[in-house]
Amino acid sequence: xxxxxxxxxxxxxxxxxxxxxxxxxxxxxxxxxxxxxxxxxxxxxxxxxxxxxxxxxxxxxxxxxxxxxxxxxxxxxxxxxxxxxxxxxxxxxxxxxxxxxxxxxxxxxxxxx
Amino acid sequence: xxxxxxxxxxxxxxxxxxxxxxxxxxxxxxxxxxxxxxxxxxxxxxxxxxxxxxxxxxxxxxxxxxxxxxxxxxxxxxxxxxxxxxxxxxxxxxxxxxxxxxxxxxxxxxxxx
Numbered sequence: 001x002x003x004x005x006x007x008x009x010x011x012x013x014x015x016x017x018x019x020x021x022x023x024x025x026x027x028x029x030x031x032x033x034x035x036x037x038x039x040x041x042x043x044x045x046x047x048x049x050x051x052x053x054x055x056x057x058x059x060x061x062x063x064x065x066x067x068x069x070x071x072x073x074x075x076x077x078x079x080x081x082x083x084x085x086x087x088x089x090x091x092x093x094x095x096x097x098x099x100x101x102x103x104x105x106x107x108x109x110x111x112x113x
Numbered sequence: 114x115x116x117x118x119x120x121x122x123x124x125x126x127x128x129x130x131x132x133x134x135x136x137x138x139x140x141x142x143x144x145x146x147x148x149x150x151x152x153x154x155x156x157x158x159x160x161x162x163x164x165x166x167x168x169x170x171x172x173x174x175x176x177x178x179x180x181x182x183x184x185x186x187x188x189x190x191x192x193x194x195x196x197x198x199x200x201x202x203x204x205x206x207x208x209x210x211x212x213x214x215x216x217x218x219x220x221x222x223x224x225x226x
Contacts, residue, residue, distance in 0.1 A: 006156075034214060043203050043217030044157075088157065097164045098145045099207055101215060105156035
């Protein structure tokens with residue numbers, strides 16, 4: 001079993017739709033949870049991070065963590081064509097000297113006009 | 114502000130040839146540095162990380178090696194490339210424990226032929 005599971009998609013939605021992206025994880029030692037956005041042939045960029053169960057909002061993006069269920073979500077409101085990208089969830093584990101991120105495989109999102 | 118540089122952007126190499134990918138970080142000192150490989154449909158796999166000059170931790174046994182000759186320089190190498198070394202290689206850096214997210218470079222797409 002992979003430590004982090006993420007549906008690869010692709011997920012196609014019309015402009016203006018609400019998008020829900022999800023990941024599950026198995027390692028209860030993960031301490032922080034992140035979402036990255038990756039455009040084609042580019043490096044991932046950090047969108048949001050959170051460490052506690054509950055919701056965190058930033059503009060059109062909401063990150064949700066449920067530690068009891070080992071489940072995290074990213075919601076995108078009023079989706080735009082510029083949101084078309086691959087979204088990767090990532091879980092942080094501290095080793096004592098460095099933070100190590102374990103990534104999901106990524107969900108490819110296409111927002112159509 | 115901090116920036117990360119990674120080159121080259123694309124590389125086509127024959128099987129059995131050597132490899133050297135370079136990554137440098139500007140605007141910060143003593144960063145934690147990481148090499149990831151991203152294969153299609155498989156997400157990001159951590160290859161190496163370094164918490165200081167000359168300190169390299171390897172995550173998976175493979176045909177690659179890493180070195181950190183200077184504080185802000187991280188090099189990924191191979192003596193003889195295999196077909197299976199093809200992929201998208203990403204360098205990333207992170208700061209102290211209070212700066213958990215990674216900042217990624219723009220990546221190198223390596224094709225071994």
